[in-house]
Amino acid sequence: MFTPHTPQEIEEMLKVIGVDSVEDLFAKVPEKYRFPDLDLPEAMTEMEIAQELNEISSANATTDDFISFLGAGAYRHYIPAAVDMILRRGEFYTAYTPYQPEVSQGTLQAIFEFQSLMTELTGMDVSNASHYDGATAAAEAANLAYHFFRGKRKKILVSRSVNPQYRETIRTYMQGLENVKVLGDDINDEKLSELEAFLAQIDNDTALVVVQYPDFFGRIIDYTKLVEIAHTQGALVAFAFNPTALGILKPPGEFDADIAVGDGQPLGIPLSFGGPYLGIFTIKDKFVRKLAGRLVGETVDTEGKRAYVLTLTAREQHIRREKSTSNICTNQGLMALAATVYLSVLGKNGFKQVSNLCYQKAHYAAEQISALEGFELAFPDQAFFHEFVIKTPQPVNEINLHLQDHWFLGGYDLAHDYPELENHMLIAVTEMISKQDIDDFVAVLAEVTND
Amino acid sequence: MKTPKELRYAKTDEWIKVEGDEGTIGISDYAQDQLSDVVYVELMVEEGDSVSKGDTLATVESVKAAADVNFPASGTIIAINEDLADAPEILNSDPYEAGWMVKIKLDDPSEVDDLFDADAYEAYNQEREG
Numbered sequence: 001m002f003t004p005h006t007p008q009e010i011e012e013m014l015k016v017i018g019v020d021s022v023e024d025l026f027a028k029v030p031e032k033y034r035f036p037d038l039d040l041p042e043a044m045t046e047m048e049i050a051q052e053l054n055e056i057s058s059a060n061a062t063t064d065d066f067i068s069f070l071g072a073g074a075y076r077h078y079i080p081a082a083v084d085m086i087l088r089r090g091e092f093y094t095a096y097t098p099y100q101p102e103v104s105q106g107t108l109q110a111i112f113e114f115q116s117l118m119t120e121l122t123g124m125d126v127s128n129a130s131h132y133d134g135a136t137a138a139a140e141a142a143n144l145a146y147h148f149f150r151g152k153r154k155k156i157l158v159s160r161s162v163n164p165q166y167r168e169t170i171r172t173y174m175q176g177l178e179n180v181k182v183l184g185d186d187i188n189d190e191k192l193s194e195l196e197a198f199l200a201q202i203d204n205d206t207a208l209v210v211v212q213y214p215d216f217f218g219r220i221i222d223y224t225k226l227v228e229i230a231h232t233q234g235a236l237v238a239f240a241f242n243p244t245a246l247g248i249l250k251p252p253g254e255f256d257a258d259i260a261v262g263d264g265q266p267l268g269i270p271l272s273f274g275g276p277y278l279g280i281f282t283i284k285d286k287f288v289r290k291l292a293g294r295l296v297g298e299t300v301d302t303e304g305k306r307a308y309v310l311t312l313t314a315r316e317q318h319i320r321r322e323k324s325t326s327n328i329c330t331n332q333g334l335m336a337l338a339a340t341v342y343l344s345v346l347g348k349n350g351f352k353q354v355s356n357l358c359y360q361k362a363h364y365a366a367e368q369i370s371a372l373e374g375f376e377l378a379f380p381d382q383a384f385f386h387e388f389v390i391k392t393p394q395p396v397n398e399i400n401l402h403l404q405d406h407w408f409l410g411g412y413d414l415a416h417d418y419p420e421l422e423n424h425m426l427i428a429v430t431e432m433i434s435k436q437d438i439d440d441f442v443a444v445l446a447e448v449t450n451d
Numbered sequence: 452m453k454t455p456k457e458l459r460y461a462k463t464d465e466w467i468k469v470e471g472d473e474g475t476i477g478i479s480d481y482a483q484d485q486l487s488d489v490v491y492v493e494l495m496v497e498e499g500d501s502v503s504k505g506d507t508l509a510t511v512e513s514v515k516a517a518a519d520v521n522f523p524a525s526g527t528i529i530a531i532n533e534d535l536a537d538a539p540e541i542l543n544s545d546p547y548e549a550g551w552m553v554k555i556k557l558d559d560p561s562e563v564d565d566l567f568d569a570d571a572y573e574a575y576n577q578e579r580e581g
Contacts, residue, residue, distance in 0.1 A: 150495060289491060289512075315512075323510055323517065 063271055065407065067437045069365075071387050071428020072216070072412035073134070073163050074274070075244065075266045077354065078432055083268045083341045092337055101310050108308035111296040111333065114340040121246050121343075122260045123253025124282035129294035129331040131279030134240060134263025138166040138210060139173035140281060140326055141238035141259045144290050145208035146177060147325045148236065153207035158184040159198060161215035162240055164417040170210070184210075188420070199229050206235040208259075213241045213252065217414075217426060218362075218387025219379060220249065227256050243267050243280065243339075244430075245385045247355025252282075259283050268342025269335055278335035289315060292326030354431050358386035361438065362429035366390075368442045369427070374449045378424055387428045389414065389421075396425045399448050406444045452576070453480045455547055459563045460572035461523040465508075466547065472560050473529070476508065477551045478520055478542060481576050486513040489542045492535040496553065501527045504562065509552055511542065524562045526555035 005013070010022065019025060026034050044052070063076050086092065091106055101108060111129045118127035131137040142156045156174060158167050167185070174180045187198045202209055209230045214220050223239070230237045238259040239252035244266045252260035264278030265271075283291055289312070297311030317324040343351060366388045370377045374393030390411070392399055400410035411427035418424070429438070458466040464482035468475045483489065491512040496502060502522050509520040531553050534541065542550045557563075567575060 289493065323519070 063409065066404075066409040067407060067433065067441065068409040069411050069427045069429065069433070069441065070409045071218075071430075072426055073165065073263065074271055074277070075242075075386075075428060075430055076271055076432050077244070077266050077268075077430050079268050079270060079342065080345045082345050083338050086341050087334060087338055092334070094333065102307075105308055107333065108296050108310070110337050110340055111294070111331070112298060112308050113344075114336040115296060117340060117343050118280055118282055121243060121251065122241065122262075122280075122282045123251035124257070124260050125253075125285040126288050126291065126295075127280070127282040128291055129296060129333070130264070130336040131261075131281050131293060131328065132332055133265075133275065133277040133279045134261065135163070135166045135169035135279075136173075136328075137261035137263070137279030137281045138162070138238065138240050139169045140279075140292050140328070141210065141261050142170050142174055142182070142208055143292065143326050144259060144283070144287060145236045145238070146174070146180060148287060148290050149207050151178065151180075153205050153235070154179050154181055155201075155203070155206040156180060156182045156208050156210070157198075157201050157206055157235075158182060158210040159212065159215070160184055160188060161217060161219070161221075162210055162212040163216045166210075166212075166240055199226060202226075202230050202233050202235055204233050204235075206230070206233055208236045208238055210238045210240065213239045213249075214245050214385040214387070217379065217389050218384040218428070220245075220383040220385055223255050223257075231256070242385070244355055244358060247352045248359060249385070253284075257284075258287065264335065264339045267339035269338050276332060276335055278332045278339055280339075288312065290325050291315060292324070292328055294331045357431040358429065361431065361433055361435070362386040362388060362427075364435065365427065365429045365433075365438045365441070368438060369445060372442065372446055372449065375445065378421075386430060387426055390425045390427055392423045392425050393449055395423060399425070399445070402448050403441075403444055406440075408441055408444060452484065453547065454569045454573050454576075456569045458547070459523070459566040459568060460575075461521070461566055462575070463519075463521050463523075465520055465523045467523045467563055467566065469557070469560055469563055472557050473554060474524055474526065474557050474560075474563070475551050475554050476523060477546055478511065479572070480546050482518075483543050483546045483550075486511060486516055486518060486542075488514045489539045490514060492539045492542065492552070494531060494535070494552065496528050496531070498528050498531055501525075502555065511539075520552065522555070523566055524555070524557055525559070526557045528553055529556050530554040 014021065068076055092110070115127040115129065119125060131140055145156065156170065158170055171182050174182050183201060184198065187201065188194050209226065211223055211226065213223065227237050236258040238261060239255065239257045241252055241260055241262040243262050243264060260282045262280040264280045269278060281293060295311050296308055299307055299309055301307040315324060317327045346354065362385065366377060369375050369390055376391050378389035378391050396410070396413035396415065400413070403410040411425035414421040414424040414426055458468050460466050460479060464479045466477055466479050489511055493510045495507050495509055503525045504522055506522045507519050508522050511518050511520055532551050534549070535552065
């Protein structure tokens with residue numbers, strides 16, 4: 001064991017503490033757990049270790065091995081090779097904004113480009129340099145609203161058709177704030193018949209209404225009326241959006257959303273076991289003083305040349321301390337760069353094409369699957385983007401096990417989060433899935449019911 | 452540094468001008484100088500609010516800091532300087548006149564007797580400058 005202390009130093013320290021030996025420090029630990037004899041195998045060389053680890057990992061299967069219909073918040077899209085090439089350049093390869101930011105003009109320019117792309121995508125006025133992921137961005141929206149009303153409005157109303165993980169994260173962030181109530185869990189507004197009950201909850205004590213677009217079930221809901229009602233009550237509205245969908249859908253800004261947040265993972269970031277992802281956070285101009293996180297602005301230097309700076313920093317916690325909206329001012333720099341390169345490489349038309357492919361393929365899949373006996377669309381008349389809910393004749397986990405035998409990853413089992421949606425599968429289809437894949441998938445599903 | 456004689460000053464650098472049972476409140480020349488260029492003033496109160504001495508009146512944001520402004524006395528807000536929203540720099544250029552922040556109806560005008568007078572405030576500033 002390596003220890004940086006000399007025997008003499010150890011002796012001195014023990015004397016100060018007033019014990020005789022190092023063993024005495026662990027006297028409180030039951031004897032049998034003290035200094036356990038580790039039954040370790042023989043040491044190996046690096047080459048042997050690499051071989052062994054490779055063997056172990058070959059037991060794993062990933063979305064590269066399967067044809068995946070799993071989404072529910074994270075999506076498998078094609079990532080152009082240029083994304084990774086640029087990310088891995090030494091000049092960029094760090095997760096952090098540099099501590100002397102203005103020296104790193106390239107990094108700041110990349111963030112500025114990211115911000116510009118996000119405002120373009122969402123139709124909002126201002127984007128920050130990003131948060132950790134979609135869930136934390138959604139929680140920061142609640143934070144912003146709370147601080148915007150200086151704690152005077154106590155209700156954060158979150159639709160039940162917002163990603164359950166986002167809802168949980170909002171709760172976690174809000175639990176330390178005085179008297180704030182996160183509401184909405186008891187209103188089954190995912191059944192659109194109960195949307196009215198949800199709208200009725202919006203009152204003059206509501207700081208923020210959070211909805212998802214498309215919602216967790218993939219549905220495209222027209223939130224025009226909701227925004228109107230919220231604004232009449234003086235409340236703010238946050239959209240949690242899927243960026244891919246914005247390739248073809250009306251952006252949150254045009255719904256007059258006050259805040260629009262999303263997970264940027266679909267923009268050139270691999271699934272990689274759940275992270276790192278990217279939190280997108282955009283707002284209308286008037287909330288800029290309450291915005292958390294980094295913000296890069298463009299200016300000119302003393303010679304009149306274009307330059308980038310961190311701007312409006314007095315919002316942030318290292319200056320404003322406990323008065324700041326959030327204690328987070330870091331950003332997901334490398335992932336924001338990935339999204340920037342991804343969107344730039346695809347271009348406006350390429351991105352729309354991806355969005356449209358997802359939409360068309362998902363609709364083909366929905367049509368084919370719902371034609372099977374025993375399977376039907378849970379929300380048959382509802383417009384959707386690239387995810388939809390299928391009511392299945394058997395428990396979803398049973399079907400998924402069967403699918404796995406045929407190298408398919410089935411959809412998300414909604415019973416995890418919505419007990420009333422037992423035997424309901426949330427299926428995602430991206431541009432990575434071919435028509436043949438869908439036909440094969442449907443054939444295997446047909447087997448399930450025939451068994 | 453200006454320190455008008457007719458005003459009272461708080462240890463946290465607010466001034467108050469008392470006329471009858473009304474008080475006008477702002478931040479001192481010393482405070483604006485310490486903050487440097489003010490870029491944003493966020494008033495934390497509205498007309499009609501009743502406030503206690505020590506409550507937060509505003510947050511003043513400059514290019515290098517953000518500082519709280521506190522009420523030097525208790526009362527009810529009767530007027531707010533709306534100009535500060537669009538022209539926060541008047542806190543720098545004219546802290547005692549155009550840069551007033553709020554007017555309050557004082558609960559107890561004698562409350563300000565506990566504050567520094569101009570001479571004591573100047574001495575306090577000199578002491579702080581070391």
